[in-house]
Amino acid sequence: MSSVLIGVENVATPKWARRRGGVSVSLGKALRSLPAAVVAVGRLAWATSPRLTVLAGAVHVASGCVTAFGLLATADVFTALLRDGPTPDRVVQALPALAVVVGSLVVRALLDTAVAAVESSLRPRVTRAANDEVTAVLVRAELLAFEDADFRELARQGGRRGVRSLESSLRYLADLLSGGISLVAAVVTVGLLHPWLAPALLLAALANAWAAARASKLRYEHFLGSVTRNTRKGVVEEVATDRDFALERHALALQERLLAEHRRIADSLVVDEVRVAHRTNLVRLVGRALAGVGTGVAYLVLLLLLHTGELELALAATAVLAMRTGFSSLAGTTRAVNSLYEDSFYIDFYKKLLVEGAERAQARSGARPPADPGRITLEDVSFTYPGGKKPALRGVDLTVERGEVVALVGENGSGKTTLGKVLTGLYPATSGSVRWDGVDLAEADPGLVHSSIAVIAQNPAQWPMTARHNVLVGRLERDDEDAYRDAVARSGADEVLASLPGGPDTVLSRRFNDGQDLSGGQWQRMGIARGMYRDAAVLVADEPTAALDAKAEARVFEGLREATARRTTILVTHRLANIRNADRIVVLDEGRIVEQGTHAELMSLRGHYFELFELQAAAYRGGLPAPANE
Numbered sequence: 001m002s003s004v005l006i007g008v009e010n011v012a013t014p015k016w017a018r019r020r021g022g023v024s025v026s027l028g029k030a031l032r033s034l035p036a037a038v039v040a041v042g043r044l045a046w047a048t049s050p051r052l053t054v055l056a057g058a059v060h061v062a063s064g065c066v067t068a069f070g071l072l073a074t075a076d077v078f079t080a081l082l083r084d085g086p087t088p089d090r091v092v093q094a095l096p097a098l099a100v101v102v103g104s105l106v107v108r109a110l111l112d113t114a115v116a117a118v119e120s121s122l123r124p125r126v127t128r129a130a131n132d133e134v135t136a137v138l139v140r141a142e143l144l145a146f147e148d149a150d151f152r153e154l155a156r157q158g159g160r161r162g163v164r165s166l167e168s169s170l171r172y173l174a175d176l177l178s179g180g181i182s183l184v185a186a187v188v189t190v191g192l193l194h195p196w197l198a199p200a201l202l203l204a205a206l207a208n209a210w211a212a213a214r215a216s217k218l219r220y221e222h223f224l225g226s227v228t229r230n231t232r233k234g235v236v237e238e239v240a241t242d243r244d245f246a247l248e249r250h251a252l253a254l255q256e257r258l259l260a261e262h263r264r265i266a267d268s269l270v271v272d273e274v275r276v277a278h279r280t281n282l283v284r285l286v287g288r289a290l291a292g293v294g295t296g297v298a299y300l301v302l303l304l305l306l307h308t309g310e311l312e313l314a315l316a317a318t319a320v321l322a323m324r325t326g327f328s329s330l331a332g333t334t335r336a337v338n339s340l341y342e343d344s345f346y347i348d349f350y351k352k353l354l355v356e357g358a359e360r361a362q363a364r365s366g367a368r369p370p371a372d373p374g375r376i377t378l379e380d381v382s383f384t385y386p387g388g389k390k391p392a393l394r395g396v397d398l399t400v401e402r403g404e405v406v407a408l409v410g411e412n413g414s415g416k417t418t419l420g421k422v423l424t425g426l427y428p429a430t431s432g433s434v435r436w437d438g439v440d441l442a443e444a445d446p447g448l449v450h451s452s453i454a455v456i457a458q459n460p461a462q463w464p465m466t467a468r469h470n471v472l473v474g475r476l477e478r479d480d481e482d483a484y485r486d487a488v489a490r491s492g493a494d495e496v497l498a499s500l501p502g503g504p505d506t507v508l509s510r511r512f513n514d515g516q517d518l519s520g521g522q523w524q525r526m527g528i529a530r531g532m533y534r535d536a537a538v539l540v541a542d543e544p545t546a547a548l549d550a551k552a553e554a555r556v557f558e559g560l561r562e563a564t565a566r567r568t569t570i571l572v573t574h575r576l577a578n579i580r581n582a583d584r585i586v587v588l589d590e591g592r593i594v595e596q597g598t599h600a601e602l603m604s605l606r607g608h609y610f611e612l613f614e615l616q617a618a619a620y621r622g623g624l625p626a627p628a629n630e
């Protein structure tokens with residue numbers, strides 16, 4: 001037996017994580033993508049507050065300039081002190097430059113405070129704007145996008161890691177700006193003292209930059225290589241610790257087995273992580289060695305210049321100081337570039353999510369569908385789920401007239417739920433057409449189509465709202481107390497409300513203090529009440545009473561009969577006794593319609609439906625089903 005218990009042992013990089021250049025991103029290509037990340041951060045910062053963005057840029061530039069200015073003033077101090085002449089005179093001559101050094105330190109301290117103040121105002125705004133963009137794009141995505149595992153994962157990574165990287169890259173961008181300016185000042189100072197000194201300084205810079213970029217690339221490749229296993233680890237964690245699985249986990253005594261699975265995946269991740277850490281350290285060591293060689297070359301050049309008399313001792317001291325400043329701002333700048341470079345990968349997910357989310361946005365306009373369609377026509381409709389291997393619906397032709405109650409029956413997986421969703425425009429047909437009074441739903445405004453439908457799901461959403469709002473959310477713009485009471489009474493939700501400690505005002509969620517959870521059947525009653533309160537022209541009830549006791553079921557069907565007198569109703573159910581009075585029964589098998597007609601017609605056909613019905617009836621009679629062909 002396979003040792004894999006949860007999911008599959010798939011280590012392939014998922015589609016959402018594959019960048020244009022594939023997993024192994026070349027360094028040049030990745031560095032070229034860095035400005036795009038900078039633009040993304042700048043765009044968000046500008047969109048949130050142009051004033052703060054300009055101010056942030058200005059204070060950083062000013063801070064870098066003051067550092068450079070301080071460096072030049074310090075050089076002046078040394079030049080004055082190491083000049084020929086009596087020491088007291090040299091000290092006096094150095095005093096003005098020393099005053100400038102102190103002044104620049106004070107200004108720098110003030111500017112640093114200003115930088116911190118501006119940044120702490122800008123950063124939360126940028127994070128909020130990025131979060132808002134992600135949330136908006138997900139809220140507006142079409143329903144089918146959430147059936148696509150790749151899109152869901154892109155949403156998770158782009159929404160969490162991407163936004164986090166945007167936030168941190170704002171800080172790195174600022175460090176890059178001020179560090180870059182002081183680096184330029186150091187290089188220029190050194191270059192002015194002697195042109196040969198600047199290239200030596202830059203050599204050390206390049207070695208550091210190479211090592212940092214290489215280390216980032218290694219870490220990113222490790223992230224891509226482990227992303228699927230990390231997802232698996234997350235799923236195992238959920239199964240092993242989540243409340244939803246707790247009952248079966250204990251009843252099936254699966255705890256230790258799940259823990260073992262969790263440890264196995266975690267161990268393989270640790271092995272990879274240690275390997276990548278060793279390789280990164282090695283790269284860093286090579287980088288530092290090369291930078292050391294660069295530093296050595298710089299000092300060698302300096303000594304040579306002193307030896308040949310091309311540089312005075314006083315200027316050499318200034319050069320040493322400038323070089324030290326250069327190396328330290330170099331370290332800061334390299335760190336900033338390195339972090340920005342690493343962040344740019346995750347910012348790419350964020351950008352990809354915005355683009356893909358926009359492509360998958362639910363249309364916000366289109367043809368106006370009839371509010372209460374007289375006829376719904378499906379012509380040769382097929383539907384395949386994203387990533388699905390075979391179609392869930394194949395060549396379905398069906399016409400439903402206004403006010404009809406059509407029951408969909410068939411074995412598990414035969415396509416009943418899917419047909420209900422395609423018929424109401426929740427899922428677009430992969431091929432063929434769905435028309436409401438001639439209006440093709442593929443071209444209709446989805447918002448208007450949805451406002452004409454109500455769905456009572458088998459597992460209704462457990463809205464973490466008050467019990468009353470769990471019903472009213474069916475149509476928030478409707479303010480009809482009588483309709484609310486009617487829906488609550490017909491669905492049996494009135495008994496649920498009466499049993500709650502705070503009545504209708506009890507919050508239905510265990511995640512809030514004083515919140516309350518419900519049983520499966522009680523949640524289902526709330527879902528039915530919500531669907532009834534919505535009062536839409538087309539009602540889809542998918543196994544609405546599967547979790548209800550017999551008394552509640554009878555009450556709901558009575559309620560539904562009254563409610564459906566005015567509506568087109570699609571009823572999905574396995575309890576065939578409840579649909580004897582349906583206007584039409586449609587039997588599905590492997591995504592195709594195999595029979596349709598009234599109960600009497602289908603019974604006399606003695607086919608699929610007859611067989612299913614007799615099986616259920618026999619269970620009640622306590623005997624054997626009647627033979628299909630007497």
Ligand SMILES: Nc1ncnc2c1ncn2[C@@H]1O[C@H](COP(=O)(O)OP(=O)(O)OP(=O)(O)O)[C@@H](O)[C@H]1O
Nearest residue numbers: 147385388392410411412413414415416417418419
């Ligand atoms: N989200 C999904 N992604 C991929 N395939 C799906 C998805 N939901 C359903 N399917 C597949 O589509 C087919 C039809 O499923 P559907 O839920 O419509 O069946 P059903 O007749 O309502 O079944 P049941 O009686 O069990 O509720 C099945 O083969 C199922 O495996």
